[in-house]
Amino acid sequence: MGLRRRFGGLWQPWQASHALVLIPLVLIAVITLVDIMVPADVHLGPLLVVAPALTASFAGPWLTGLVGFLAVLAQAYIGLHFGVLFTERNVMVQVLALAALSAMIVFFCVVRERRRQELAKVRSVAEAAQKALLRPLPHRIGPLHIASFYLAAEEEAEIGGDLYTATRTATGTRLIIGDVRGKGLAAIGESALLLGAFRETAHQNLTLPVLAAALDRSVCRYLTDFIESDRDIPEHFITALLLEIPDEGPATRMTDCGHPPPLLLSQGHVAPVPSPHPAPPLGMGGMGTGSHPVDEITFEFGDTLLLYTDGVTEARDRNGTFYPLAQRVARWPRCDPEALLHHIRRDLLAHCSGHLGDDAALIAIQRTPVPQPRHRLQIFSQTDGSPG
Numbered sequence: 001m002g003l004r005r006r007f008g009g010l011w012q013p014w015q016a017s018h019a020l021v022l023i024p025l026v027l028i029a030v031i032t033l034v035d036i037m038v039p040a041d042v043h044l045g046p047l048l049v050v051a052p053a054l055t056a057s058f059a060g061p062w063l064t065g066l067v068g069f070l071a072v073l074a075q076a077y078i079g080l081h082f083g084v085l086f087t088e089r090n091v092m093v094q095v096l097a098l099a100a101l102s103a104m105i106v107f108f109c110v111v112r113e114r115r116r117q118e119l120a121k122v123r124s125v126a127e128a129a130q131k132a133l134l135r136p137l138p139h140r141i142g143p144l145h146i147a148s149f150y151l152a153a154e155e156e157a158e159i160g161g162d163l164y165t166a167t168r169t170a171t172g173t174r175l176i177i178g179d180v181r182g183k184g185l186a187a188i189g190e191s192a193l194l195l196g197a198f199r200e201t202a203h204q205n206l207t208l209p210v211l212a213a214a215l216d217r218s219v220c221r222y223l224t225d226f227i228e229s230d231r232d233i234p235e236h237f238i239t240a241l242l243l244e245i246p247d248e249g250p251a252t253r254m255t256d257c258g259h260p261p262p263l264l265l266s267q268g269h270v271a272p273v274p275s276p277h278p279a280p281p282l283g284m285g286g287m288g289t290g291s292h293p294v295d296e297i298t299f300e301f302g303d304t305l306l307l308y309t310d311g312v313t314e315a316r317d318r319n320g321t322f323y324p325l326a327q328r329v330a331r332w333p334r335c336d337p338e339a340l341l342h343h344i345r346r347d348l349l350a351h352c353s354g355h356l357g358d359d360a361a362l363i364a365i366q367r368t369p370v371p372q373p374r375h376r377l378q379i380f381s382q383t384d385g386s387p388g
Contacts, residue, residue, distance in 0.1 A: 020058045024051035024067050032074040036081055045075045045094055052102045061109035068102025133192050137166055137363065141173050142247050143301075145366040147337035149345055153311070153356045161187030162309045162361040163195050167202045172247050174202045174211075177363055178240035178282075179259065179309040187359075193222045194238055194282070208242055208255045212279065212292035215240070216257075219283035237281040241307060245299060245365070252299040255292050257282050260313060263326055264297070265304040265340075270330045273297050273305075304337065304366045311360035312344075315352040323351050337364035 028051050035044040052068035059067075075095050079085030085092065137148045152160045161180035166173055176198050180187040197218040201211060223236050241259040245252045254262075254273070258281035262273045277293035299305060306329060315323040325344075332343045341364050348360070 024055045027051050028071055028074050032078060035078050040082060045078050048075055049098055049101050052105045056105050056109050060113055061106050064109045065106045068106060071102060072099045141166055143368055144173055145337055145368050147341045148363045149341050151356055151360040153359050160359040161191055162359040163191040164361055164363055165195055165198060167199060169203055173245050175243045176240055177307045178238050180238050181236055190238060194219060208244055208253055208294050209292040212242055212255045212257060216282045223283055237283040239281045250298045250300045252297050254295045254297055255279060260308060260310055263306040263329060265333050268333045270326055270333055299367055301367050304364055307363040309361045311356060311358035312348060312362060314358060315348055315356055317351050323348055337366050340364050
């Protein structure tokens with residue numbers, strides 16, 4: 001079993017780097033051949049150490065050790081060819097020194113591979129935790145066709161300070177999109193708090209002002225408990241946009257807590273949704289229900305609402321120009337949510353040359369007719385005979 005694992009470990013890097021390994025092998029052959037052909041007082045054998053050193057840059061310890069072993073054999077062959085391997089001390093020292101250097105290179109390869117494996121495990125755990133925190137939105141919730149994407153400012157992270165989620169209620173769907181002050185992994189704690197509070201209370205029979213006030217109290221309690229210095233509390237807040245979209249009727253309610261207004265794509269036109277009564281961001285002091293008014297917008301069948309965080313509109317190009325989201329979205333006013341976000345994602349990354357200054361999140365919501373339950377039951381009965 002151990003031999004199988006060892007040979008498996010050798011075969012895997014060989015598959016990945018079988019083209020590059022030809023370079024050190026050719027170097028060994030060329031250096032050996034030239035050393036044999038040049039005059040006896042010219043010694044090129046010490047250059048063989050280049051072969052294992054070069055292999056270590058793209059291969060694992062087993063392949064590096066094999067190349068080092070071949071380099072030592074080539075050095076010994078040169079000594080045997082001239083008949084001085086066991087007669088001249090200098091030649092034997094060169095062979096032993098090459099063997100020692102090759103072993104040292106292999107040792108550093110082993111250390112590097114272990115660290116790489118540890119980093120891969122840490123990344124997998126972090127990715128699982130991040131995905132559990134910011135679960136992908138379903139493609140359909142009731143009459144809503146939804147698409148979303150998240151771009152973290154930190155390269156090693158999949159999420160950061162931006163957040164979004166949705167939940168069903170008895171009469172419709174509630175969504176939240178928010179932005180924690182700050183970016184990257186440092187803002188995940190506050191993001192997790194707000195998502196948990198929303199998932200716990202949003203399905204209850206609460207009005208949006210009551211829900212927003214409850215979320216505000218949760219954020220304030222968190223900041224009081226975990227931010228040590230009182231002077232830091234005003235510097236920590238979360239902008240959020242709460243939406244309540246009924247299954248029937250176009251009247252959609254919105255509470256804007258300091259968040260950028262959504263865009264409405266309707267009949268080929270794109271326009272920002274005004275918020276006449278904006279509320280302060282969450283965590284600004286535990287304000288009451290009256291501080292979170294509700295605005296009503298018309299969201300008809302076929303319309304699309306585009307929710308986003310300021311990481312999108314504040315993305316800059318090389319000249320410092322902000323990303324003109326509304327202007328760019330006007331190019332694709334009749335796309336479905338997936339296609340729309342695909343175009344925006346590609347265009348946004350091209351605008352900022354692939355480097356965002358802040359986390360960015362977008363949600364596209366299109367209102368469609370509600371699927372008929374009768375059709376669903378017929379489909380289930382044709383497949384497995386039961387609705388489960």
